[in-house]
Amino acid sequence: MYTKDELAKRRNTLSTEKLALLHKRIQHKAGQEVSARTIPLHVPSINIPLSFAQQRLWFLQQFDPENAAYNEMISLRLVNPLNYEEVNQTIRSIVQRHEVMRTIFPFTADGPIQVIQSMEDLDIVVPLIDLQSLSYEEREAAARQWTEADMQCSFHLTEQLPWRIHLLQLERDVHVLVITMHHIVTDAWSLEIFVKELIALYQASCHNTPSSLPDLPIQYADYACWQHQWLASRSLEKQISYWQQQLADPLPVLELPFDRPRSDILTHHGRRSNWSMPAQLYQAIHQFSQQEGTTPFMLLLAAFKVLLYRYTLQEDIIVGSPVAGRLHIELEPLLGCFVNTLVFRTNLEGNPGFRELLQRVRHVALAAYEHQDVPFEKLVQVLQPERSTGRNPIFQTMFVLQNVPQAQAQTLDLIVTPFEITINTTRFDLSIVLQEASHVLGGYVEYNTDLFNDDTIERLLGHYQTLLEQIIAHPDTPIAELSLHSSWDTEIGMSPCVRPCPDERCSW
Incomplete structure (x- = not known):
């Protein structure tokens, strides 16, 4: 048996998605919502x-x-x-x-x-x-x-x-x-x-x-039929009400400093720039997250929001992030599109220290996971946000920390390894995709090449890593005062701005 302190320590190592899943399964054990959440076989004769x-x-x-x-x-x-x-x-x-x-x-x-x-x-x-x-x-x-x-x-x-x-x-x-x-x-x-x-x-x-x-x-098909029946039963009214409050107008549009103007029509030309975090830094992030009662995902997301704030000077920032959408055990072995997208809206006003901002992000993240049953598509339908043919609705940037079970690729007869290729498409303006493997955090930035130059993204990655290092060293420093200057910037004598900008945006 674990002591209370040991249980709390183990709980702090869980991702936010696993925390939400644990909470929901405890609810089911207690007999709550069981009849509403059982997925039956569909009737074969219906469309x-x-x-x-x-x-x-x-x-x-x-x-x-x-x-x-x-x-x-x-x-x-x-x-x-x-x-x-x-x-x-x-x-x-x-x-x-x-x-x-x-x-x-x-x-x-x-x-x-x-x-x-x-x-x-x-x-x-x-x-x-x-x-x-x-x-x-x-x-x-x-x-x-x-x-x-x-x-x-x-x-x-x-x-x-x-x-x-x-x-x-x-x-x-x-x-x-x-x-x-x-x-x-x-x-x-x-x-x-x-x-x-x-x-x-x-x-x-x-x-x-x-x-x-x-x-x-x-x-x-059973899942799709059940999802429509479940949503028609008004079981999600409370969750939808939460999102209506959380995403009330006016919704901010993130104005990143692009290298080229945005087209009137959304384009998908993209590229990926790989990145690997130093092991010592990732270990420090784990330790600091546990100390603050948060998760590495929350800290990395909060740092990304600080980076976006420093690039735009906007204090109301929305970022999307996917969740597996497989809260039912019977969905875990199925092929299909179950992924859902959660919307993290954070208020950065008041120039808080990073430690304070991290708690704001934690609060928003836990609430989002608690209300994750609403499909993003249903959310767009309910909110009716102002649409533009040149950008995605609600958010334009994604942050992903993948937590997908990795298939074992060795067999008795074959040696199976990934065959790496170049990806030339993107779904959003900017996405950071990270995944832990063997206690090392790595991943890539996927970006729209109609908006960003390659060197702009390389510089952005340098700013993000420098910002994380500054956060660990000085967690109470106001977010507007955290340094973004990387050794790469110093070597080429560049400001960390990604385009000509007002003086106050250059005072990093």
Whole structure:
């Protein structure tokens, strides 16, 4: 048994999402909301609606049919002899197991619906592309070029399965497996599930042994039907009321200092700049977070908000952040788009010390997670924010600290490693995406190249790291006085401003 102090210490190590999940599951144990939150099987005879997240993605694709910004990809290098027929059988097994992989989204008089196709109507064969006649350098370049081009090809969701797969053969025993999916049937969690099941089913198929994967309790269509019924029952009125107060007008529009003016039409040309935090700094962030009764996510988000404040001088700042959206145990093994987006709005007025601001961010984050059941798409529908064709509604920047279970990529027969490619799209003006691996925090900044130059983003990353170092060293310093000057700035003699700006914005 743990003492009260030990329990409190263990609780402080949990992410905010896990804290919210723990709270909700304790509620369910106590018998609260159980009947309202059970997900039943849907009635087969009815038209299956799209989930709220799917609806938004469907309409975005119809508005801009050639847009590939919502494509997701798994690209794996497979080394050692590969059984091509067993690869085909493995993919068929995954498609049989997950109905969402057999779903198209036609438009009807009632709007878009899900139509699940039978396996008998599908001819699933993995195309094999032979690159062995090329030299090593040419093979690698061709595989990367081919994979990146496939990532840029859009899907016709009304009549086409929203995924495709290819197998590139580089050498006799070296292949690259490429699976491209539209976000309408997947999310970050689902990509890990796909890899996990791919490995498990291939291994079982090769050795003619039964699969160790348990049967799925429900399918994505069951979830979509339940979500609509649940929202229609007015079960979320209290949560919606919270968001209406939290996001009351006027909603701020973040005015980042771009290198080029924003277009009247939202563009998705993007790039990623990788970044790795020094291990000593990340350890210090963990220790300080625990000391303050917060989490590393809250501290990193608060620091990002300080950075945005220093770039814009705006004191009312909104940032979006995704959550897994799988608060029910039966949703955890499913493929599909369950991710939800939470909106973190923080008031930075009064030039608080960072320690005080961190508590403001903590309060907002815990409240957001407590009210995370409202789909972001439903929130936009209720709030009716002023829309612009040149920017996303409500927020334009994302902050992500991924907490997705990582699939084990080793099998007895294959060496499986990621096949890295260049991503040339983005969904937002600016996103910071971080993930912990082996106690090291790394990730990237994804940015719109129509708005930002590469060196601007490199400088931004330097400012963010310098700011984190200053926060750990001087947590009570007012946020307007924390230094952003990095060694990179000093070397080239530049101000940390990203464009010509008023004198007060340059006094960093």
